[in-house]
Amino acid sequence: MKLWGGRFSKDTDALVEKFTASIPFDRRLADEDILGSMAHCRMLAACGIIGAEDAAAILKGLEEIKEEIGRGELEFSLALEDIHMHVEKWLTEKIGAAGGRLHTARSRNDQVALDLHLFVRREIREVELLIKNLQEAILNVAEANFDVIMPGYTHLQRAQPILFAHHLLAYFWMLERDLARFRDAYKRADLMPLGAGALAGTTFPVNREMVAEELGFASLYENSIDAVSDRDFVAEFHFNSSLLMTHLSRLSEDIILWSSAEFGFVTLDDAFTTGSSIMPQKKNPDVAELVRGKSGRVLGNLVALLTMLKGLPLAYNRDMQEDKEGLFDTVDTVKMCLAVYAGMIGTMKVNSDRMYVAVDGDFASATDLADHLVRKGMPFREAHAVVGRLVAKCVQEKKRLDSLTVQELADASPLLGEESLKLLSPQSCVAARQSRGGTAREAVAGQVAAARVALAK
């Protein structure tokens, strides 16, 4: 008979028991559950709701159960539904009827909400550390290859020469925003729900502030119905993770492109690639590919949660049990991706010569020629057209822009001359972009310094 079975005249159907049980996954919350129960127990005793002796027995029992779970000595059973019922059952077996007093002034609704808050709060902090770790790896690679020039791309067409460090640092700032989002999300996970009971509060003279303080919560829910119905903090974790994974998917795309024979811009370390079962020559950027692929999975978990919540009336509905597996999956995925990425980035070899060849033979300096005409007084739109025609001529005649003769330049516009050609080297193009946030060495050095400051926070 279930612990809640007083009014039932029949046992639960075996398939239903399996279908509704959450113990196969919510056992992961065992530590949080016991931590929360201990705080609850101390509060009950402090408020005189249970006796000091009972409280001591409960605390001792919970401590032992925690250790026994840690040592894998306890067996989980579908019939006991969830981690909460397991702990209560074990406790009662251990200390007798006093164990039945622990659930006073509490419902599983506010209990599981507390467990989830504790879990999400901790995981946010861990994700933050892993983000910083990856930022540091990116920053190190950028600094170690500070002088490397590569083509910057738009539409995957070579656009303008840039510093490789500049390109890589774009990801630093995306991660910095991810960090900010997780920090903001922490505030909304840092709310204590216990004391909400099933939905309406409790008839016992509890002290919710005491529980909040003991568990380090900044504040508590002002509305008991909201406390048991709120999964916003889970949704926000999913979204922040989805956007983080979107960033990593873009970095992955870059790395996969750069690792191709056609680009050849980087060589991934053997330890971070794998081979083919059939093609002996293959060395594949599997890590980047998997991370890119997993961005779909994390987005899927976000969709699952929001679709599940859509249209639910207040307060708790059993649908909400579906909040956990997706959360655990997203947590594991995001942490693993961040960890493995830092290693891969940190060990990759940058082929600066291949990058330089790519940028040197191209028309990536065309903008600079147009800007040059502007500085000589021509409206930009007109300058754009003049240089556009020069490029068309080069393409047709299979020439480089910097191999045009002075006469050819002058034919295009009298404002162009010998000195114009000097602007066309990748180095000149890079050096010319000194605006804040630009790709000139000085600007990027400033950016690195700002990144170091941000990282030190």
Next chain:
Amino acid sequence: MKLWGGRFSKDTDALVEKFTASIPFDRRLADEDILGSMAHCRMLAACGIIGAEDAAAILKGLEEIKEEIGRGELEFSLALEDIHMHVEKWLTEKIGAAGGRLHTARSRNDQVALDLHLFVRREIREVELLIKNLQEAILNVAEANFDVIMPGYTHLQRAQPILFAHHLLAYFWMLERDLARFRDAYKRADLMPLGAGALAGTTFPVNREMVAEELGFASLYENSIDAVSDRDFVAEFHFNSSLLMTHLSRLSEDIILWSSAEFGFVTLDDAFTTGSSIMPQKKNPDVAELVRGKSGRVLGNLVALLTMLKGLPLAYNRDMQEDKEGLFDTVDTVKMCLAVYAGMIGTMKVNSDRMYVAVDGDFASATDLADHLVRKGMPFREAHAVVGRLVAKCVQEKKRLDSLTVQELADASPLLGEESLKLLSPQSCVAARQSRGGTAREAVAGQVAAARVALAK
């Protein structure tokens, strides 16, 4: 050293090994993998690509491995990456170098595609059976309660009296379309990919038709690149499952509403409900709620797959390894939901009295009064307005429509009289809707007959 490690000078990073390994989940494909390998082996021998003796040893070895896996005697290891490598390794340990001949004319790319096709094909058939099982349960409940009248709803407002059987049968037809979609999807899963090699076909004189025939495939991929890149059949399985779950989520909503104290239309069996840890009186429709919630999860898996596939160049990319976990999850979810639902529907008690009270006291017969006026010659739009004003009068005076006096009716329209009142009973309203697909007894009986025919197919 990995089986593909010839060209590598360094071992795989431990974290990378864990990150890229698929064995924790693709071990579920062990049976399919061995089945496919046996067909491949027989074909290799039949085509003279490997010797008969080697083939015999391989087949015997694979058979043993299958049994050993079934008995849980073999240990899986992250270092061996996936189920394919595990089987090859075990085989080689068992029969020596001949084991290394099995992977001739094959790549893991076409091998895993084959495994997935075998898996999806079988699961489609299992889902089809479970759908029919639920359809049968629905049909039985409809027949067993054939005379029960309830309010039909639009906008969750009582609209017109209907047969309860009619309402329930709407789900029968949704499931019938689900069945048709799964059957159509089967055709597109029933394509044999082996022989595609890594992507370009194989240099060995294989006989792909023979493999297809042995494994019961209707046809084979005409393009080897397509064969290893195609996950359409997985996406289609996900979508069909998502739509099926959408249907179940709607049925769940109905059941949850009907189980509420306010509606009280059905009582779920104790064996299919659960209680509360705090509120002794609670008996909750958890099964229906969980099914409704799980519709989000299945949609999430669909989104995950399509987002993963988006923008991948041909042919195989490692991102595609992400196809499996979501598929397994959707398969398990859908099958479990269908199974448990049939049980819940089949045991629920229909409270016909509560339904009748709900339909009797309402204005659900207003349309019939308007139709009556139309039959007497008034344009429908005008009739609608006349009856609308009568309803407003009743609402204001807190009266039932059938308690209006003949005088009041006549005041509203000279076309109304004593006989008009007879049309207002729920029974009359139901009986009047004899159009095909309508809610009159005869029409619903015809529908039940059609459903029985469909089910027998």
Next chain:
Amino acid sequence: MKLWGGRFSKDTDALVEKFTASIPFDRRLADEDILGSMAHCRMLAACGIIGAEDAAAILKGLEEIKEEIGRGELEFSLALEDIHMHVEKWLTEKIGAAGGRLHTARSRNDQVALDLHLFVRREIREVELLIKNLQEAILNVAEANFDVIMPGYTHLQRAQPILFAHHLLAYFWMLERDLARFRDAYKRADLMPLGAGALAGTTFPVNREMVAEELGFASLYENSIDAVSDRDFVAEFHFNSSLLMTHLSRLSEDIILWSSAEFGFVTLDDAFTTGSSIMPQKKNPDVAELVRGKSGRVLGNLVALLTMLKGLPLAYNRDMQEDKEGLFDTVDTVKMCLAVYAGMIGTMKVNSDRMYVAVDGDFASATDLADHLVRKGMPFREAHAVVGRLVAKCVQEKKRLDSLTVQELADASPLLGEESLKLLSPQSCVAARQSRGGTAREAVAGQVAAARVALAK
């Protein structure tokens, strides 16, 4: 010929022109585009990049164009692609070649990024106001019906008596978190991208800080590639909107349930409902239904954006043009839903008698009886079982809990007696939940006070 057509030898295909043009939707950004161009122009002049006279002409021209657009005097054309090209073309027609100087030190990539930032920033502020407006409406309804008692639900089963105000206030706090999320998102939209050029910065001595200050931006992008590639702030707007709509979908579900004949808890105002084309008696909660339905649409827009961004290499890719229509749709949807909801909530009639009947005849006070036993010394788990059996007895004998005799109570447990019955009225149950966040009058009054303080911020 296009403004960028210098190097092209062929005109754009007509279908391609239609396919790639964004002017049908980005014309909505005309004001932002002109505002940004004016700031850019002033900066160019202040930095000596263009002459003062040209700048004056440009500013005057832009001002006129803005007015002409406002008056609908200008015609848009697919051939001119986007709002940026339109404005430049009109400007050049108006002031001659000087118009061609405006695009100096700027690309459409940073220009459209600026427009989007200006747009999102403003819309966030508007959404915040509309949220506060709805919060106020909710708070007013809660206060106006402060003494109304209703059943609190879990699993849509009556659980415990609560104040109607308490239930409604749960939504106040959800909206309060929505507000916080939009405010946090504002910080990440409040970054100035101009000066990033196409991707690498600009060769002109621009003053980005000056533009930022003039347009009221708190800070600017530190990396030019990030500046043109970042759509995080759009994604965050979509997510915050999705979660807000999830909340409104839950409130809608409550309202739809309450408006049903079965619940009858509220009556929506005629002005906020609509009728049926066929059933004269119908009065439907269309607004709540549409809002619930639109939660899917907003989630769809979020999925669209994240899927689009997935796997894009740096920097700008044309895929990103797809960011706008979904954003406009989400902005319009969310604002309209918030506005119409405030009106609907504010005019709905609360049927306190129907609510009381629902809570009075039920077992919603069972928890209180169990708590009573606990206070008399019985462990909670045991008390739960005792009361559970009493409920089962009542259900079987079709009795109310408060109609049990003293003897029947005493039979269940010697700890129960006459005084136990007093605890069973809805009023007693509500009054007993005095814990912070609970449903007792005093606790809810405290909550209302806290809400007023929050709203005043």
Next chain:
Amino acid sequence: MKLWGGRFSKDTDALVEKFTASIPFDRRLADEDILGSMAHCRMLAACGIIGAEDAAAILKGLEEIKEEIGRGELEFSLALEDIHMHVEKWLTEKIGAAGGRLHTARSRNDQVALDLHLFVRREIREVELLIKNLQEAILNVAEANFDVIMPGYTHLQRAQPILFAHHLLAYFWMLERDLARFRDAYKRADLMPLGAGALAGTTFPVNREMVAEELGFASLYENSIDAVSDRDFVAEFHFNSSLLMTHLSRLSEDIILWSSAEFGFVTLDDAFTTGSSIMPQKKNPDVAELVRGKSGRVLGNLVALLTMLKGLPLAYNRDMQEDKEGLFDTVDTVKMCLAVYAGMIGTMKVNSDRMYVAVDGDFASATDLADHLVRKGMPFREAHAVVGRLVAKCVQEKKRLDSLTVQELADASPLLGEESLKLLSPQSCVAARQSRGGTAREAVAGQVAAARVALAK
């Protein structure tokens, strides 16, 4: 006053009117609405439900309205809500009270369902034609470049030499499956809903089969509640479109890669590319990028619909009005993408020399060397290792595989010799893959023939 306003005492709030009106988008269904109404009218007359004279007037009126809408002579108004009410109003203005007879035996619920079915059915056929059109373009390009060899890729690493035609044809077969899915979906859209009334059927002696026949429907809904609640056919259209767009997104990725300077495999026609507002040299593959980006949008529409439907009770709910805008958007997007893609593919220039250089200098023939060893008797796994070590040696010594000396080969394995080198040319590798579906000329020619057959269907 609304046409349904009989029981209402107050006008609709202006904001609500705007919020709930569907006329801004459902006017697109005007033709379908009138077509359906004419069939309904003829049936009403044939069944004696309305008089022949009235029917004639209605049909004439509807015909005129259709033409007037086509000529843009009629004005739409929010107050009239939707296209159905507009048509009825115009009709009544035109022919007097008889217009009010058209809505006999019909509700907007079954009317809009009919309109949607007519719309989806037609659009499926149009999409099918556009798919075939693109397939033909692909097939033509494949045939026109039949001898071109390129590297086949897995993990974006060069894997094995393939025919360019073979690669392109992979998309032919994906589109062939898309076609099959749309054809299957047609069957489920080809169901006639009219006669379902609001939800329960109608009290008039209608002939639903007659309407179905006149409008060319294969069958009709057996259950009236299902008829008005079913949006499966819309969901299926969305999914089929999402998968089609996923395919196009993959082709787009290939085209974008091939158009990059690094690959240089194809040159898109000027008419199918666009330029940059700042960089005069740019020529961007915008069409491919936009198509790739729009795959997110179409998936978003699918998610929106399924999330909207999730958890709706039967029968019609106003949420379902949200089905239309997403559908129209997906229809327009998919059709435009298919049309523009056929043009782009058909005009692109294939740079066979660049492809050959890419395949010639690489290790793409390594598998063939391993296969060679297998044919000499070595187990494949061992052969893989031998060749892997040779590749590693080449990489280290910066050599091509075909420049290894006979001695070096023999050192690796005594089974290797002079004749082994002959296998290493791209031509040999391609020629060797003669298995069905493989990349050898003969196999691809067979594939082309099969494709032509499929296309002719």
